[in-house]
Structure formats: C-alpha cells, structure tokens
Amino acid sequence: MAVKAKYANVIVDISHEKLDKTFQYLIPAEMATEIFPGVRVEIPFGRANRLIKGYVIEATDESACDERLLKQIHSVSKDSLPIESQLIQLAWWIKENYGSTMNQALKTVIPVKTKVRPKTKKYIELDVSDKEAAGLLKIYGNTKKFVARYRLMEELSKEKMLPWDIVTDKLNISDSTLKSMEKSGIIRISVETSLRDTVHYHDAKSDPVSLNTEQAAVVNRIKKDMESGDMTPHLIFGVTGSGKTEIYISLIEEVISRGRQAIVLIPEIALTYQTVMRFYKRFGDRVSFINSRLSQGEKHDQFEKAVNGDIDIMIGPRSAVFTPFKKIGIIIIDEEHESAYKSDMVPKYHARETAIERARMTDALVVMGSATPSVESYYKASNNIFRLSVLENRATVNDLPQVHLVDLREELKNGNRSIFSDRLLNLMKDRLEKNRQIILFINRRGYAGFVSCRSCGEPVKCIHCDVGMTAHNDGNLVCHYCGYRIPTPKACPECGSKYIAAFGIGTQKVEAYVKKIFPDSRVLRMDTDTTSQKGGHEKILAAFANHEADILIGTQMIVKGHDFPLVSLVGVIAADLSLYASDFRAAEKTFQLLTQAAGRSGRGTDKGEVVIQTYSPDNYCITYAANQDYPGFYQQEILYRKLSHYPPLTGMVAVIITSPDKTCADNLAAFIAALVDRLAAGEGLQVIGPSDAGIAKIKDIYRKVIYLKHEENDILVKIKNQIEKEIKENGSFGQAGVQFDFDPMNNY
Structure with missing residues (x-):
C-alpha cells in the first residue's frame, strides 16, 4: 500500500461538508514508506503549530504551492486503526479502480455526517x-x-x-x-x-433456524473455512426456494458469536421489507437497514448506531457496503447477479468487487448467493477464484414449477392478437376458481425500442456487434456500441413479413385487460407509478401477502426474492423485451429474469406452473430458463463471450465524454482516441469508437463513447490513469469531461 511520494494531502475533519478542504504537507524521508491514503497522522496546524490529528487522503508528487511554504508531517499515529482510516483506504481503491476524483470517492464511501436535526x-x-x-x-x-x-x-x-x-x-x-x-x-x-428507528416491528424473537441436510452441509463448509482463516469468497448457487436466507442467518449467528458484525446487501428497495423482517425476527433490534428512501436524518442515525455498536447487522442496497462497522466478520450479497449492485453515478463502482476489497482489508468473508449467478461470478467459481456451493433442491416439499413455453407466432397465426395466450388465460381461470394467486410479469428490463418481426420472431441486429439495434425517433435503427445506423425496414429482412415494429407493452395496459376479462378479480399493480411514495413497495407486497388481491402485475421488482405461498401461477407476458436490447448481457439478463419469475410459483403446498410467452421459443436463454438449467445456459453464454471478446474473459471499459458544447465533446473524444491508439501499440488493446452515445444529448449535454477491451484489467486501469493525466496536463478542453465505467452493466 505504501507509495513513496513527496507530499501528502490531509483532511482534518471527516464530514461531507469538509471533504473538499485539504491541507498539503511534506513527507519526511524517514516516513516515506509509512504514508499512504487512510493513514492517520499528527500534523502542525495553524500559526501556533499545535499538533492535531488528520488523515492522509492522497500521496502525490504534485505540489499545491511553493514547497518552502509547506510544513512537515510530525508523526504517524500508532494508536488502533480507526474506521475512518479503513474507509479512506477503500475510497482510494475505488478511485484507482473505477476512475473518479478522490473527493468523489470519499463522498461515496464516508457515511453522511452533514448536520441533521436530532x-x-x-x-x-x-x-x-x-x-x-x-x-x-x-x-x-x-x-x-x-x-x-x-x-x-x-x-x-x-x-x-x-x-x-x-x-x-x-x-x-x-x-x-x-x-x-x-x-x-x-x-x-x-x-x-x-436515534431514529427504521424498523417498526415488535414481535418476539424467533428460535434459531433449522437447516436441512443440503443447507447444513454448505454452512459447515463455510464455517470450516472461517475457522481455518481461509477467507476466499463463497458463491452459493441454489435453485429458487432452496433456502439461502436460512444459510445467511446461520452464518451471521456464528459471526456475531465471535463478537463481529455483518452487512447484508440486497438489490432492490422492494426486497427490504420481507428481508428485514426475516432477520429482525431472529436478531431483534440488533438489526437496522438503509435505503435511498430514508430521510437524511434516518440514514445518519443508522450509521451512528453502527459506529456506537448499537447494532450488529446492517441490511441495505449497495451503499450499505460502506457501513462504518469497526469489526466486520461477514458481508453477504443476496441475488449477487443483480445489475443494481453497479453504481450508475461516478464513481461507477460495483458493490460485489468493493465488498471483496473491504473484506480483504478487515479479514472478513464475502458470501454471495443466487439462483442465477452472474456469468462473472460463476466464471470465477469455475476457475477456483471463488468457492462454489450448490443447493439442488427446494427447501419446501414442492419441486420446481412446470414451465410452459408459448410461441406467440403460432398464437398470431391462429388469430389470437391479444396480450394473453390461450394457455395462460385458461390457467388464470383455473387459479381464480381455486382461490389461488397469480403473478403477471412484464419483462421490460433493458427495453429500449428494439425492433422485431411478429411473424418469424427475428430481431434486427447490428452486423458488427451482434446486439439488437435500437429504434430512434428519426426513423433509423442505431447500434449503441459502435454507432452503426440503418433506416428502419418496412418489412422483415428475414421473412418479408409486414408485421415488423418496435415492441412494447405496459403494466397499465395489462391491468386494464385483466379487469376486462376477469371483472371480479382483485388486482394490484406494482410499478414506478404505484410505488413512488415512501413505503409504497411494502404496502403493495403486504396487501398481496395477506391475500387482499388475487393478481399482482408488475415489472422486474415483483420477481426478486419474494415468497408468496398462495401463488401457483406466474405468467411472463413477453419474454423477448429484454432479449434483444442493445446490450451484450441481454441473454444473461433475460435468463435471470425468467428463472427468477418462474421461481415465484409453487413455493407453498400447491404445485406451481409458469407460462412464458415468447416470439423466440428456440433461443438458448429461453429454453434453458424454461428447464431451470443454469449450467447449460452458462456453457453456451461463456462461449459467446469468448468469441465476441466480452467480459468476463476480456476486461472492458466505457470512456464517456460529456460537454454542453458539441465541439468540445468532439475534440476531447478525438484527443482520447488518438492517445489510446498511441498507448495501444503492442498492448493488444481493442478500441471501438468514438461514436455518439445511444442518446447523444441529455439535458443539453452532448455524449460520446469509446469502448476499450483487454484481457488484463490492470492494463485498462493503467490506460485510464494515463488518459486522466494527459487531459489534466493538456487543460484545453473547456467544459468537456470524461467518465470511466469498468465492465459496464448498461450500454451508452
């Protein structure tokens, strides 16, 4: 970690409003190997040179002023490493590996300490x-x-x-x-x-969890590794309903018994209520949670509880990885495949990789779980970078649900142009007659106006990048990776059919159709409109769990980890909507969503059924999802990634150039492209672009993008550092700026 440098930038107050205020000091030669980001130092401060404590946030060779005006660091603090030092080190790691200023990284990592009214x-x-x-x-x-x-x-x-x-x-x-x-x-x-409470629940604590044979084997294996000091990250690959949460709770009990703390990451706000209740029933008020809908005061108070030792477990989305626990023992990442773990704000860090780094710093263990692991994590597990544990059976008496694939092309040929196939309608009637519940899932994730044929099911793809092209308002189809552009065809290029168009359907349309066909059914809709208010998710989920509705309609937020015993039918209205998005991960995301959706059915005593409606019943990701066959899907997908040079076999970074002035954006993009060409010599670097971003202008800001690929991520980090350095030294690009997105989860 030590960086031999001449100067140290130091902050003396760890609070958001003071992070911009740094003071530069000379590093004495004898301390050169001891000074690095996060280390606590004593420095002479003010005219009286009184000694105060501060934190080094950067070691650099760039002087902020005349060296003769700088004071020397007095000493390195030898007391125990405070939590602030650990978080500053983590901020430095994020800054180096994801591309941002140190100040941006600090404001992401340091818990909010702005002044809030108690x-x-x-x-x-x-x-x-x-x-x-x-x-x-x-x-x-x-x-x-x-x-x-x-x-x-x-x-x-x-x-x-x-x-x-x-x-x-x-x-x-x-x-x-x-x-x-x-x-x-x-x-x-x-x-x-x-301090404000975010959990309002007062039932008695439940007894320790009871594990079945499969669950106990996984827990014992992980405990054995912990006892031996082997903190290799663990990936639990378990079918939907296999009882991964019980494993998490058992491992947390072990960690807490050792006097350490736990962080549990969950991907969506919609999961918070059910997840928190399961943990709260076991651990009582030693649990807290955060999410983006809490007030500033509520967030502040939860972090204060962590600092004060008033709680042992923090549950929340990706930002919970920065909980200021002093003795972390385990970080659990539930549904680790979720793209919500990747920040879409600078710095564009991934919570999974950040959790692994934080665990390394604190000698803690990372445990990930999913029924549909990310290709990246399964690849690492297959190559012994992660430990892999498999749960092949559901924890309940029921097997996995029966899945029916419905070819919407055949429905069209038979004269059915409605949004429901005959099979789905008949099964819905059956469940309503039996007083059972139904989930209707609309697969809109990644939907960006892809164009496909309703007769043959073929999408219009980019000939250069093998991803779906996106319909734009100017009548053209555009590839969001390389910028390739063609006029929107009037007929299908494959079969000549006139039934070719951008495809899409909304939750409100489905709700209206359901109420028309089943006027006596009780329907709930869960989307951004119905959950915009605080507590909106919890109210809808609680109402459905209490059987106050027969049918729940929604997008991806309704298929993530929820457990409704009366649901014995899940209908996927249009599986194709995410399949042909302009995204190399489209097949993976579609497989994950379909498998997760299917997993909501048959979790009680009734046998579950699933209907997947699609124009592409032969696509490998849909057939493997119907068979709940992740290993089969992975083998096919990893071959595609290898042939196309995509992650995880090849590292990838998107360089995003933005400016309110189009000429400035073009000039900076050209400068970076020329710089990358020079740096790429002999490095085996692949360069795509520069081209306009998929949406070339947002809020009067012009956007350009360049994609870089290389087998070694360290080479991409080195090139990122060189780009940042030369842009800073050049200083002639006006208002143009640059961002970096390593292994991007979404296209630009």
Missing part, C-alpha cells in the same frame, strides 16, 4: 413540591385568567410527566404559557434525544 421529544414535569402544587391548583382554580394553568397542573398532579405534544395539542396549552411557568420555576421542560 430526533427529540420534549416532556413537561412539575418542578415544585406536592404542597406547593396543591396551593397553586387552589389559586389557579379561583382565577379565570389561569384556566389553562389549572388544567395543566391538574393533569401533572396525576401523571407527574407529560409529553409536550400532548400538552400543546390535547390540553391546548400555548407555548407562551409553558415558557412563563418554566421561568417561574413551576414546571421543568426536558428534552430527550434519540
């Missing part, structure tokens, strides 16, 4: 003796002017202490009256400060 509750109590109180009651009772005082004294003589809001709202006592009585020494006003 949660307070005021109380009022008597500040006089009982004898004095009785005398005052007598005086107030005989004076019309003091009716409010009499009412308050009467209540306080009974209750001794009353909450402020009860006194002001229910007893209708004014603030001025209360302040006057306090000034006279009759009452005392006290303020109680507390």
Whole structure:
C-alpha cells in the first residue's frame, strides 16, 4: 500500500461538508514508506503549530504551492486503526479502480455526517413540591385568567410527566404559557434525544433456524473455512426456494458469536421489507437497514448506531457496503447477479468487487448467493477464484414449477392478437376458481425500442456487434456500441413479413385487460407509478401477502426474492423485451429474469406452473430458463463471450465524454482516441469508437463513447490513469469531461 511520494494531502475533519478542504504537507524521508491514503497522522496546524490529528487522503508528487511554504508531517499515529482510516483506504481503491476524483470517492464511501436535526421529544414535569402544587391548583382554580394553568397542573398532579405534544395539542396549552411557568420555576421542560428507528416491528424473537441436510452441509463448509482463516469468497448457487436466507442467518449467528458484525446487501428497495423482517425476527433490534428512501436524518442515525455498536447487522442496497462497522466478520450479497449492485453515478463502482476489497482489508468473508449467478461470478467459481456451493433442491416439499413455453407466432397465426395466450388465460381461470394467486410479469428490463418481426420472431441486429439495434425517433435503427445506423425496414429482412415494429407493452395496459376479462378479480399493480411514495413497495407486497388481491402485475421488482405461498401461477407476458436490447448481457439478463419469475410459483403446498410467452421459443436463454438449467445456459453464454471478446474473459471499459458544447465533446473524444491508439501499440488493446452515445444529448449535454477491451484489467486501469493525466496536463478542453465505467452493466 505504501507509495513513496513527496507530499501528502490531509483532511482534518471527516464530514461531507469538509471533504473538499485539504491541507498539503511534506513527507519526511524517514516516513516515506509509512504514508499512504487512510493513514492517520499528527500534523502542525495553524500559526501556533499545535499538533492535531488528520488523515492522509492522497500521496502525490504534485505540489499545491511553493514547497518552502509547506510544513512537515510530525508523526504517524500508532494508536488502533480507526474506521475512518479503513474507509479512506477503500475510497482510494475505488478511485484507482473505477476512475473518479478522490473527493468523489470519499463522498461515496464516508457515511453522511452533514448536520441533521436530532430526533427529540420534549416532556413537561412539575418542578415544585406536592404542597406547593396543591396551593397553586387552589389559586389557579379561583382565577379565570389561569384556566389553562389549572388544567395543566391538574393533569401533572396525576401523571407527574407529560409529553409536550400532548400538552400543546390535547390540553391546548400555548407555548407562551409553558415558557412563563418554566421561568417561574413551576414546571421543568426536558428534552430527550434519540436515534431514529427504521424498523417498526415488535414481535418476539424467533428460535434459531433449522437447516436441512443440503443447507447444513454448505454452512459447515463455510464455517470450516472461517475457522481455518481461509477467507476466499463463497458463491452459493441454489435453485429458487432452496433456502439461502436460512444459510445467511446461520452464518451471521456464528459471526456475531465471535463478537463481529455483518452487512447484508440486497438489490432492490422492494426486497427490504420481507428481508428485514426475516432477520429482525431472529436478531431483534440488533438489526437496522438503509435505503435511498430514508430521510437524511434516518440514514445518519443508522450509521451512528453502527459506529456506537448499537447494532450488529446492517441490511441495505449497495451503499450499505460502506457501513462504518469497526469489526466486520461477514458481508453477504443476496441475488449477487443483480445489475443494481453497479453504481450508475461516478464513481461507477460495483458493490460485489468493493465488498471483496473491504473484506480483504478487515479479514472478513464475502458470501454471495443466487439462483442465477452472474456469468462473472460463476466464471470465477469455475476457475477456483471463488468457492462454489450448490443447493439442488427446494427447501419446501414442492419441486420446481412446470414451465410452459408459448410461441406467440403460432398464437398470431391462429388469430389470437391479444396480450394473453390461450394457455395462460385458461390457467388464470383455473387459479381464480381455486382461490389461488397469480403473478403477471412484464419483462421490460433493458427495453429500449428494439425492433422485431411478429411473424418469424427475428430481431434486427447490428452486423458488427451482434446486439439488437435500437429504434430512434428519426426513423433509423442505431447500434449503441459502435454507432452503426440503418433506416428502419418496412418489412422483415428475414421473412418479408409486414408485421415488423418496435415492441412494447405496459403494466397499465395489462391491468386494464385483466379487469376486462376477469371483472371480479382483485388486482394490484406494482410499478414506478404505484410505488413512488415512501413505503409504497411494502404496502403493495403486504396487501398481496395477506391475500387482499388475487393478481399482482408488475415489472422486474415483483420477481426478486419474494415468497408468496398462495401463488401457483406466474405468467411472463413477453419474454423477448429484454432479449434483444442493445446490450451484450441481454441473454444473461433475460435468463435471470425468467428463472427468477418462474421461481415465484409453487413455493407453498400447491404445485406451481409458469407460462412464458415468447416470439423466440428456440433461443438458448429461453429454453434453458424454461428447464431451470443454469449450467447449460452458462456453457453456451461463456462461449459467446469468448468469441465476441466480452467480459468476463476480456476486461472492458466505457470512456464517456460529456460537454454542453458539441465541439468540445468532439475534440476531447478525438484527443482520447488518438492517445489510446498511441498507448495501444503492442498492448493488444481493442478500441471501438468514438461514436455518439445511444442518446447523444441529455439535458443539453452532448455524449460520446469509446469502448476499450483487454484481457488484463490492470492494463485498462493503467490506460485510464494515463488518459486522466494527459487531459489534466493538456487543460484545453473547456467544459468537456470524461467518465470511466469498468465492465459496464448498461450500454451508452
């Protein structure tokens, strides 16, 4: 970690509003190997040169001013490594590996410590003796002017202490009256400060989990590795409903018994309620959670609980990986395949890789779980970089559901142009008659206006990149990787059919159609419109879990990890919507969504059934999803990635150039392209672009993109560093800026 440099940039206050304020110091020669990002140092500060503690955030050879004006670092702190040092080290790692400024990385990693109003509750109590109180009651009772005082004294003589809001709202006592009585020494006003709770649940704790044979074998294997000090990351590949959460809980019990803490990452806000309740029932108020919908004050208080040792487990999306626990023992990543773990803001870090780095720094273990692992993680497991454990059976008595593939081309030939196939309609009637529940899933993830033929099912693909082309408003189809462009065809290039168009369907349209066919059914819709308010996800999921509705309609948020025992039918309205998106991961994402959707069916006592409606029933990702065959899908997909030079066999970085001035964006893109050509000599680097981004202009900001590929990620990091350095040295690109996205999860 040590970096031999001449200067150190130091911050003295770890808070968001102060992260921009750094002070530069000279590094004494004898400390050269001890100074690196995160280390705590003592520095002379101010005119009096009083010694204070600070944190090194960067070691550099670039002087911020005349070297003669700089002071030297006094010493390196020898006390125990504080949590702030660890988080600064992690920020440096993110900055180096994902491309950002150190300040951007720090503001991502350091918990919010902006000034927030604490949660307070005021109380009022008597500040006089009982004898004095009785005398005052007598005086107030005989004076019309003091009716409010009499009412308050009467209540306080009974209750001794009353909450402020009860006194002001229910007893209708004014603030001025209360302040006057306090000034006279009759009452005392006290303020109680507390940390905000995000979990509102008060049932008794449940008993320890009971594991079946398969689950126990996985837990014992992981515990054995922990005991031997082997912290190689673990990947649990378990079919839907195999009981991965029970394994997580058992491992967390082990970690907590050793006096350490746990972080549990989940991919979606929609999962939070059910997940938190399962952990809260076992661990009580030692659990907390965060998500983007919490207020600033609520987030602040959850991190304060972690710092103070008031909780042992933090649950949340990717930002929970930065929870300021001092002794992390395990980081669990549920549904590790989810693209939500990749940040779409600079720095564009991936929570999985960041968790592995944080665990390495703290000698903790990372455990990932999924029924449909990411190709990257399964590749690492296949090459012994991760440990692989497999759960082949569901934890319940039921087997995996029966899956029916419906060819929508045949439905069209038979005259059925509705959004529901005959098979799906008949099965829906059957479930409603049996008072069972149904989930209708609309596969809209990655949908960006792809064009396909409804007669033969073929999409229009880029001849250079083998990904679906995207329909644009100017009447053209565009590849979002290389910029290849063609006019939208009037007829299918494959079969000549006139039934060719951009394909799409929305949740509201499906809801209206369901209500028309089944007017007596109770329907819930779950999408961005119905979940926009705080707690929206929880209300809909709780209502469906309580059987207040028969049919739940939604996009990908309804198929992630939920457990509804009465659901015995899942219908996938259009499997193709994500399949031909302009994205090399389109087949993987489609397979994952279909498999996860199918996994919601038959989790109770009834046998489950799934109907997948598609125009591409022969596509490998759809047939493997129908058979719940991940290994088969992986073998086919990894071959495609190898032939096309895509991750995980080849590292990839998107270089995104942005500017409000089109000429500036073009100039910077050309400069980077020329620089990359020079750096690429002899490096085996593949360069695609520069080209306009898929959406070339957003909010008056022009966007260009260059894709770089290389088998070694270190080479891409080195090139990223050189691009940053030469842009800074050139300094002639005006308002143009550059961002880097390593192994991008979405196209540009």
